[in-house]
Amino acid sequence: MMKPKRLVMIPGPTPVVSGIREQMGREVAGYGDPDFVSDYKSVIEDLKAMFRTKGEVFVVAGSGTLAMEMAISNTTKRDDNVLIVSHGFFGDRFIDLCKRKGLNVDVLASEWGDVVPVSEIEKKLCEKNYAAVTVTHVDTSTGVRAEIKEIGAMLKKFPDTIYIVDGVCATGAEIEYVDDFGIDVLFTASQKAFGVSSGLYMLWAGEKALERRKSLGIIPEFYVDFDKWQPIMDNPAKYFATPAINLVWALKESVRIMKEEGLEERYLRHEKNSHAIRSGLSAIGFKVLAKEPYRAVTLSNLIYPEGLDDATFRAKALEEGVLVAGGLGPYVGKMFRFGHMGNVDIHELIATLAAIERALFKSGYKDFDFGKSVGVFQREIVL
Numbered sequence: 091m092m093k094p095k096r097l098v099m100i101p102g103p104t105p106v107v108s109g110i111r112e113q114m115g116r117e118v119a120g121y122g123d124p125d126f127v128s129d130y131k132s133v134i135e136d137l138k139a140m141f142r143t144k145g146e147v148f149v150v151a152g153s154g155t156l157a158m159e160m161a162i163s164n165t166t167k168r169d170d171n172v173l174i175v176s177h178g179f180f181g182d183r184f185i186d187l188c189k190r191k192g193l194n195v196d197v198l199a200s201e202w203g204d205v206v207p208v209s210e211i212e213k214k215l216c217e218k219n220y221a222a223v224t225v226t227h228v229d230t231s232t233g234v235r236a237e238i239k240e241i242g243a244m245l246k247k248f249p250d251t252i253y254i255v256d257g258v259c260a261t262g263a264e265i266e267y268v269d270d271f272g273i274d275v276l277f278t279a280s281q282k283a284f285g286v287s288s289g290l291y292m293l294w295a296g297e298k299a300l301e302r303r304k305s306l307g308i309i310p311e312f313y314v315d316f317d318k319w320q321p322i323m324d325n326p327a328k329y330f331a332t333p334a335i336n337l338v339w340a341l342k343e344s345v346r347i348m349k350e351e352g353l354e355e356r357y358l359r360h361e362k363n364s365h366a367i368r369s370g371l372s373a374i375g376f377k378v379l380a381k382e383p384y385r386a387v388t389l390s391n392l393i394y395p396e397g398l399d400d401a402t403f404r405a406k407a408l409e410e411g412v413l414v415a416g417g418l419g420p421y422v423g424k425m426f427r428f429g430h431m432g433n434v435d436i437h438e439l440i441a442t443l444a445a446i447e448r449a450l451f452k453s454g455y456k457d458f459d460f461g462k463s464v465g466v467f468q469r470e471i472v473l
């Protein structure tokens with residue numbers, strides 16, 4: 091039997107287009123190679139300009155979790171208070187991370203699918219002095235998008251608090267402007283909406299975050315210290331630790347694609363696609379976990395219709411050529427997660443919907459008409 095082409099429709103890694111793959115497959119250069127140095131420099135400059143900060147951007151080898159570590163390490167010190175706003179699994183990830191650093195952690199958590207209201211965050215911030223607050227822009231476990239702009243505006247009343255935004259499942263698809271939104275630290279990873287393979291993270295630090303770093307003196311962390319990387323970002327010909335050369339090239343191509351499309355247009359494309367995907371899948375029996383005004387454009391978390399077995403459905407989907415992700419935490423076995431961010435195109439989306447229908451049928455769930463989700467998607471997308 092001829093196996094279908096396998097589409098990776100999980101919330102990261104996302105599909106990698108050929109132009110980006112070519113960069114990853116290039117003959118490696120030395121980190122001091124003048125051509126590479128100028129490519130690295132141009133990526134850094136573009137990222138600063140696109141996401142609008144007068145501060146710094148760090149492009150470093152590592153996954154998104156290491157960026158979380160960099161964000162916290164450079165803005166807090168032992169015994170500081172940190173407020174963690176959590177809308178799910180990745181929000182919660184900051185709890186363990188911060189506790190290990192000897193920080194006093196307070197958590198405001200929502201029900202899965204909902205958000206913590208901005209007024210509640212404000213109330214909590216009035217109780218004591220917080221060195222930092224963390225918010226996950228899109229929590230991949232719930233598909234919920236936080237109100238990061240509104241939170242940033244509210245935080246103007248708390249000038250001593252550093253605003254850290256985890257954009258790992260958002261940056262490059264959802265709208266985010268660092269300085270305009272009052273964000274002090276924003277970070278993402280290469281394998282999500284940037285559509286590069288995993289292995290790089292990008293972290294923007296605004297002027298306030300850089301000031302905070304200065305005030306901390308020597309910090310215990312070595313690899314993620316802003317002070318170690320700042321000279322490299324200023325002049326990538328210098329050495330601190332070997333950069334992920336081919337991934338930097340791949341990121342450069344990814345950034346070129348983003349500039350060509352335009353960030354606002356990219357957001358609108360994601361918004362339109364995500365809405366149509368959810369309409370299509372709702373029409374064949376799935377329910378969206380995230381509440382209506384808080385639905386992310388980057389992924390959808392879809393609760394199974396009654397009687398559909400998770401393991402069977404996902405195994406059948408894979409047989410039909412589509413990899414989707416399972417639920418996390420309280421939603422293990424109850425839903426699947428469909429990543430639709432980055433450079434994924436309309437053909438891949440339609441093929442995914444069609445494969446989901448075949449997987450449903452082969453899992454024994456037949457309470458739908460073939461073509462229904464595709465039809466609903468198509469009708470929405472042509473308008």
Ligand SMILES: *Cc1c(COP(=O)(O)O)cnc(C)c1O
Nearest residue numbers: 153154155180228230258259279
């Ligand atoms: C994927 C993800 C992370 C972790 O990134 P890794 O690259 O897997 O370390 C953190 N936060 C969010 C919101 C994510 O989606």
